[in-house]
Amino acid sequence: MNQIQSINYPIYFNSVTTHLNNFINEGKYSRFFILTDEHTSTHCLPYIREKLNNRDDFDLIEINAGEESKTIDFCIGIWKMLIDFDADRSSLLINLGGGVVTDLGGFAASTFKRGIDFIHIPTTLLSQVDASVGGKTGIDIDNLKNIIGTFTQPKAVFIEHAFLSTLPARQVKSGMAEMLKHGLIADASYWNVLKISDLENPTDQLIYQSVVIKNKVVTEDPSERGIRKILNFGHTIGHALESYSLDNDSNPLTHGEAIAAGMICEAYLSHLKAGLPAGDMQEIVDTLLGVYGKYPIHESCYTALNAIMKKDKKNQGGKINCSLLTKIGECRIDNICTDDELCDSLKYYASLQYAQV
Template sequence: MESIVSSSYAVHFNKKAYRALNDHLSASSYSSLFIIVDENTYEECLPDFMNAIEGDLHFEVLEIESGEINKNITTCTHLWETLSSLDADRKSLIINLGGGVVTDLGGFVASTFKRGVDFINVPTTLLAMVDASVGGKTGVDLGPLKNQIGVINQPEMVLVIPSFLKTLEERQLQSGFAEMLKHGLIRNAKYWETLKQLSTFSDIDTKVYDSVVIKNEVVLRDPTEQNIRKILNFGHTLGHAVESYFLKSENHETLLHGEAIAVGMILEGYLSYKITGLPEAELVDIKSTFLSRYKKVSFSNDDIIGILNLLKFDKKNSHGNINFVLLNRIGSPIIDQQIPPNLYVEAFAYYKD
């Protein structure tokens, strides 16, 4: 697979990824090298990764606890203090080896330590490969509120090594697949149809590549999310609210990102049907596709009220308006749409029906 060139870096795949990394390490004069992992990637991915690194280089391994609940400023403070105690300076390099929590948080830590040190992302989950690999978004959650604190800052490179996907459970793969389905919905109806036909993840490598291409094309046109990049948030306005609500709830099992976004895409598909003219047949297609892959989530009336109360924290909001990305057809999104409040309840009723 050819490397995908973004604004100031490239996404490298498979053997080319390790070649690019070794060339970069050889050509650079880093004062110290760090790898951020969680307990899963420490065990499942770090050994293979280290075996592919050439030369007699010393890396300090910094381990954090896995899970969205640990994507917070407390974890960042621990890492900043550890980096300082190990004499990291502005000529250090941080490699983030993990899923979206590690790459988002690790990128934020690198971007803010000493006002910024170089970092490389090595996404190890399907979600991180197709979502966090492009765009330079870094950050952490504020309590249960998703990605409220962060900066857009580009890595030196991104390395996508699909063999790491073999370490994942089916549920984690399905979570990442939701973002791939989203790429079809917002950009390419043919890609949507192709992904719908996939029954296993045995031949996912080329589709990962296709999704990275789609996201990269969008980000290159709008690096700081002023207009078209917003389309990548389809399903995320309500989906993030669902995810945040379940994250803080003591009465519900925490949802994975893709599971919450799958709910959000059905809900926002319904809003698209009502507001921007998405054909009913395409709405039914969206709902049936996601419900065939993702377990239906139960919502009480109190849950729905709690979820809707979180919408005011969405990052796309401006001037007091809650802004949605909707579809007028599969593959054709429209940004900055406001929704009459009564339609929220209708959307949840449609989901539950």
């Protein structure tokens, strides 16, 4: 349980001391750079420095924390720092942070001098079980999430349980939403274990199982032509809610909170269109509302949400395309949903009686 093989790179668990040192020292790289944000500089870099025996022969690139940094402007900033540091094609970029750092750093590296190697050391639960595995890099434009990016695999991923203790509970729960999704789309027994677990303190074993599920899917379909789309369950509506909230709320939804709300809406659509049994739907709704509470979606914002969904990357020929559950543990891709159906799912969510987030 300390290593998984992905497409063409290893995912290491809790073994940064041995394997990261081996990786850097094997002689393949002329230099290395570490990308952090202001939080991971403080809370995670000292841990990595210590594991690297306090060597200091690298340059540090730090960005602001938060989704607001996942822009082309910050990417240009990284490119220019790599230029200033005389990074060459044999340089290595180590992305130490959450999904913003790994997505942005991966994109910057995959395009710098037409591609330098990079590795991820994800420091949030969300990036450990989701962003760091599968080779998606990306930046946002005008709050359209990951609208620009590449499919480029890292050379290695290092998942360290130790970092989870640095996170606020809300961030851990955010990552947990993707883990719950992994159960819903691919493994009912995993879902059954998860839903009664301590969702603020996931064990090594649960994280490992989530990465195994995600890795299996992306390895089968690296560039999202087919089966990989099951990972988008909850994300058509969830991404729209996340973008909307980022633009309109002073304390925006986390990714996991948005995806949890999206999964509830899409469980409704799954029941409507893909045969998800009513009992399964109710179980999903109860579990997710129980963990994440409820986000107030007013009728006045349906049009704006629909407009965001129209820009979703999975759409084809102008039609909104969702991945829906046929039952807990099974997901079907390429379900075209009409504007009315999507609107109904939002109304369904709005009608649920629960405490607000």
